[in-house]
Amino acid sequence: MSDQSRGVLTALAAILILMPDTVLFRMVQSEIWVLMVWRAFYQGLVLWLWLCLTRRGALLIDMRELGWFGPAFAAAMGFAAICFNLAIAWTTVANTLFIVATTPLWAALLSRRWLGERLEPRVLATMAVCGIGIALIAVGKDPGGIAHWSGNLCALGGALGMAIGFTLARRAGDRSMIPGLAVATVLPLCFGAAMGGAVMPLPGDMPLLFVIGAVIAPLSFALLTTAARFIPSAQVSLMLLLETALAPILVWWIIGENPGQNALIGGGIVVIALLLSNLAALRRS
Template identity: 60%
Template structure:
């Protein structure tokens, strides 16, 4: 990327990050190992990669990095760990489409939390976006998919994951200028501990270990590194626009490859959510450039 402008570099990093992340939900559907064992191994691989990378890059400075994060870092780790648990539950208990469309509303919950925690004003654009997204989510959670996969428990788990992820990013704003990667590595202990508590401490079924390694050791760390680094070069609003690609395309790929039909109400609700976020982010990006 040496010959690219900053904008081209940021767009390229965000796009590659989303493309790397895209197969994640498909692999979930291809794995037969039980949910709790899957949760342990996926998070375990991710945590191992992150901790090894941190040790190699930071060395003796790592304990000080962790200490200086303080309570915002601890809160971030807990929130993101709970979000990871919720994501696993959502994928297992409802459709991929419902999960991703509900998770896409995370920036809206972050805006609400910023208003509650930091007194930041919610402008008309964000207020209208929140209302439209809530209508879309309401439509999709009341629908039925063709395969009977969708269930209110999974939709609720996705909503919990969206909210706790927003809480994590809101807490990270109390530690400006500090890398939250050590806290993210620490967050992987939550799904591992939860999976063990639920009796999932076992080897995956034959043939699933490779999928779990790809999900945890490659997809999760690499996509996070690229997507989280892109805002250094382009506005975060532009990164959010590119991230909508995964929200829109992943359910289609799962439908095509696995045959998981989300149903007409989920599609309608998802279109409303994605359209609301798309329009809102385009307006926000136009204001930034102006």
């Protein structure tokens, strides 16, 4: 199997695993703070166990080598996790995913500021078009009355948090950020606990929370990271748009959450702009 085929199949497997994530979020009946605590707990447990088993005595050395990048990365990704949880609770899944999909654009903007990388006209044009799409999403209303400006703002905060984390990871060079990702789970866990989420979930929610935190999150991340070794990052981003476009439809079909006309139009603008931008980047690479 060629590297291209291996990378595409690995990324596709990650997307198929990630697809049910938002559906399971909606099926959890416990309040958002309980979901936040248990999702972070299971995700952190899996990451720490994996690090301890694979790195053993070298884990402390790995964490020291990260320097200030480690805590900064953990803070950014922990903040993004909190925002994502709140966005799913306070607005529609479609709004959340469409807004979070703009993360690479914010990362490009930060890379210009922090890494001195040239900001291509393609990225600026994509940001302008995506801004129109996000504006349509922000002013739209869904038939179920779920969408709220606070959730849309949290989704934007999640995108910015991940963009900061990805930019820091690039600046850190070859140093692995997985220890930082494990530390990042402490932030949503503590925040959720402080808000009253440190209790047992409602009956029937524990299996869902386990799948969300212990299976979907770490496995999809591991597969996407592996895929990026075989195919260009633009192609990985291109394939991730499948999840952005299809997950809201899956939630609509299974849960009955209608995102509303404005969200569909605005989300379509965002997805098409990112699609064309990534295709252009992929063609150049």
